[in-house]
Amino acid sequence: MKQRFHFFATCPRGLEAVLSDELQQLGAEEVAATDGGVAFRGDWALMMTANLHSRIASRILWSLLEKPYRSEDDIYRAARALDWPELFSVERTIKVAVTGIGCKLRSLDFVALKVKDAICDAFRAAVDARPSVDTVAPDMRIHVFLTEKMLTLYLDTSGDALFKRGYRRETGEAPLRENLAAGILRLTGWQPGEPLLDPMCGSGTFLIEAALIARGIAPGGKRSFAFERYPQFDADAWARVKEAALAKERPVESISIYGSDDNAAMLSICRTNLAAAGVADCVELSRADALERSAPAEQGVLVCNPPYGIRLEEQESLAVLYPLLGHALKQRFAGWRAYYFTGDLRLAKLIRLAASKRTVLFNGGLECRLFEYRMVAGSNRKPA
Numbered sequence: 001m002k003q004r005f006h007f008f009a010t011c012p013r014g015l016e017a018v019l020s021d022e023l024q025q026l027g028a029e030e031v032a033a034t035d036g037g038v039a040f041r042g043d044w045a046l047m048m049t050a051n052l053h054s055r056i057a058s059r060i061l062w063s064l065l066e067k068p069y070r071s072e073d074d075i076y077r078a079a080r081a082l083d084w085p086e087l088f089s090v091e092r093t094i095k096v097a098v099t100g101i102g103c104k105l106r107s108l109d110f111v112a113l114k115v116k117d118a119i120c121d122a123f124r125a126a127v128d129a130r131p132s133v134d135t136v137a138p139d140m141r142i143h144v145f146l147t148e149k150m151l152t153l154y155l156d157t158s159g160d161a162l163f164k165r166g167y168r169r170e171t172g173e174a175p176l177r178e179n180l181a182a183g184i185l186r187l188t189g190w191q192p193g194e195p196l197l198d199p200m201c202g203s204g205t206f207l208i209e210a211a212l213i214a215r216g217i218a219p220g221g222k223r224s225f226a227f228e229r230y231p232q233f234d235a236d237a238w239a240r241v242k243e244a245a246l247a248k249e250r251p252v253e254s255i256s257i258y259g260s261d262d263n264a265a266m267l268s269i270c271r272t273n274l275a276a277a278g279v280a281d282c283v284e285l286s287r288a289d290a291l292e293r294s295a296p297a298e299q300g301v302l303v304c305n306p307p308y309g310i311r312l313e314e315q316e317s318l319a320v321l322y323p324l325l326g327h328a329l330k331q332r333f334a335g336w337r338a339y340y341f342t343g344d345l346r347l348a349k350l351i352r353l354a355a356s357k358r359t360v361l362f363n364g365g366l367e368c369r370l371f372e373y374r375m376v377a378g379s380n381r382k383p384a
């Protein structure tokens with residue numbers, strides 16, 4: 001019997017349900033969604049598979065211990081009792097991050113310090129040396145999660161967050177995180193082969209994520225992971241997981257993913273990113289005003305995140321743009337399902353269409369909405 005472990009996959013809030021589905025499809029067991037992520041069980045191969053294939057997770061954390069605590073000293077003792085030198089070598093740099101929900105302790109920074117001390121003390125006792133701290137690019141990230149009474153200690157198996165796929169060459173302004181874009185695509189119900197259009201594509205995050213899905217390309221194929229630096233890392237098993245992923249890649253027979261933007265510089269950034277991701281031939285790009293462009297097919301999925309602004313002038317110009325977006329949808333996209341992702345909650349009113357669904361999602365700390373509009377000829381228009 002292969003040994004099984006407890007893991008926790010973090011994700012942008014609002015994507016927990018679609019992440020659960022994804023992890024189940026990857027073979028995870030005992031999958032349980034909670035606020036901000038999904039707990040699951042599986043063996044070591046599953047952990048590698050989840051890192052390589054999850055399009056929605058931000059990180060895959062390996063749960064080392066879970067126990068009740070009352071004080072900082074309890075946390076120190078719990079952390080000190082773990083066999084850290086067996087988990088990674090003393091040459092590896094470390095960073096301890098602490099989050100709490102309902103935790104009554106006075107300072108989470110102090111907890112981070114206690115756990116770092118516990119790890120260093122464990123190394124000193126075992127090998128007479130301690131690992132260095134690197135808060136910017138550590139080899140090993142240790143996550144401490146505290147509720148009012150329970151402590152969970154995790155070792156991060158991912159390293160860099162999983163939305164860093166390794167294909168983004170240039171960002172442009174306000175690009176979406178890749179895992180948020182992939183989660184939104186899943187929420188739309190879009191399936192490869194169905195026409196997909198982002199008429200405000202910017203650096204191309206939706207287009208690239210959709211093209212990777214259509215081609216069956218694993219999102220993590222171009223990057224490395226923290227678990228590759230563990231002493232027990234099994235290079236042969238990892239090679240098998242990667243080979244299996246490559247075998248699942250497929251060509252696309254005809255283009256059904258379309259993108260446009262009215263800004264030539266953004267389109268050039270988008271082209272560079274599509275090429276770096278190896279999917280330039282899956283997407284048809286053009287320069288167009290979203291208010292004027294026509295639908296590339298009779299039906300399909302339109303997805304975009306329109307410009308978003310905080311300054312007063314920006315807010316005023318967006319208040320002009322949103323009703324025009326609604327008008328353009330109505331005029332030219334009958335038969336389509338349209339999805340607008342925005343942090344500007346005024347869009348719901350200003351677009352003057354009846355949303356068939358509203359999903360609350362968080363982009364970092366910013367509360368956003370994904371509005372769904374099912375465009376049926378002659379309906380949707382709200383009274384002025």
Ligand SMILES: C[S@@+](CC[C@H](N)C(=O)[O-])C[C@H]1O[C@@H](n2cnc3c(N)ncnc32)[C@H](O)[C@@H]1O
Pocket residue numbers: 171172173174175176199200201202203204205206260261262263266288289290291304305306307308
């Ligand atoms: C928030 S950004 C989209 C970012 C994109 N999702 C990404 O991940 O990079 C909004 C984009 O809308 C484009 N845009 C603004 N008004 C437009 C219009 N009328 N027609 C087409 N594109 C427009 C901007 O050039 C910008 O690239």
